Amino acid sequence: MSLVTITEIEAAARRVAGHVVRTPTVPSPGLSGLLGVEVTAKLELLQRTGSFKARGAVAKLLSLTPAERAAGVVAVSGGNHGIALAVMAAALDMKATVVMPRSAPARSVRTAEDAGAVVRLTDSMAEAFALAERLGTEGLTPVHPFDDPVVIAGQGTVGLELADDAGELTDVLVSIGGGGLVSGVAAALRARRPDVRVWGVETEGAEAMSRALVAGGPVRVEVSSISSTLSAPAVSRLTYDHVSALVTEVLVVPDREAVRGSLELAEHAKVWTEPAAGCLLPAARRVIERVGPGARLGLVVCGGNATVADMAAWSARFGLE
Structure with a gap:
């Protein structure tokens, strides 16, 4: 098993400098008040093209x-x-x-x-x-979206910046589609902040990583989640190896709660996200239940490419108007 190294992520950071935005890493008083613990948000939805990709x-x-x-x-x-x-x-x-x-x-x-x-x-x-x-x-x-160590190292620059820019953290939550982002972030944090736990988050109907962890390796899944940006039909052996080695657990939340999370992020954090990022909030509540009120959370707010019409339709579908 060959995992992406901190040296590769640092090299990627030098390569992409000038081509991407060093996105803000900010304490969120609104989310801290909502969740009852300190929350820091890494605002990758402000990245070029609206996501970490x-x-x-x-x-x-x-x-x-x-x-x-x-x-x-x-x-x-x-x-x-x-x-x-x-x-x-x-x-x-x-x-x-x-x-x-x-x-x-x-x-x-x-x-x-x-x-x-x-x-x-x-x-x-x-x-x-x-x-x-x-x-x-x-x-x-x-150019594979996740089954490539160069791509994973590029996504890992998110974790590098989070490690450099955030205050004290105990737990970091990262959404999972094919697993490139969580693999890179976990590799960076393991090197820079080894005591921080990393949690992956999927939505129901886009559970390729959690199913793989149960099966002992990548398996194909039927995709039905509204979170199209999380909807990989299977993870790769490369991302599976990273998650199984570096991630504490992968949590799965319903689409309805992911949409509710996006609405809460808009109201309390003042950021407009897609459900692939909204799913972090219901997962964060579960992490707090596990680790206790002393948690200091980092949320990688991965993307904001949802329209007002999208959000209105999802809210109506799930009775969240």
Whole structure:
């Protein structure tokens, strides 16, 4: 088992500097009052393209050979990785193809297209991965959203900044789709703040990592969560190895509570998030129950690419108006 090292994450930080935002790491009085413990938020929704995905995407793009760049890149995405790849590839004058399931947010499709990417739509996330793999064999350069140590190291720069910028923390919560972000953050924190516990968070219907941990390795899952940006049909052996070695536990919360969490983040933290970040709040309550009122939480607020119409529809669906 070969995990991404702090040396690789530090190298990624140097590589992406100037291409991504060093996002704010701030105490949140509103969330601290809501949860009853000290809360610090790492605001990755203020990153370029609206999520942490810009970090891993540009780290990978900058690592490519001239021939790989010239061939053009391809990626599969539930939304945020595709946006990041499209925008960062355009900034580096590279051609990009993004494969998304039809369940991906319409805004994500438009944003990727507006950045100049070719967008291919499929009926499911599993079909999106299959099409992206085929396009890779036909000559395009794959940029996997999580099964790549360079991408994981890029996402790990979130953890590096959190370790440098936050006050005392006992527990950090990170959302999980395919596991690239939590793998990188956990690797960075294990090196810089070894006493901090890292908790992963998934939504019901997007439980690829928690199912893998039960099975002893990656397994395919049927995706049904509204959180399309968390909806990987399977994690990779690479991200599974990181989580099984470095993460305390993976918590799973219902979609309804993830949407409620987004509404609470808007009201109490004054930030507009997607359910992939909203799921952190119900999970945080469970962590506090486990570790006690002395907890000092860090929340990696991973993305904010949801529209007002999206949030209104989800709120109505779950009776949260």
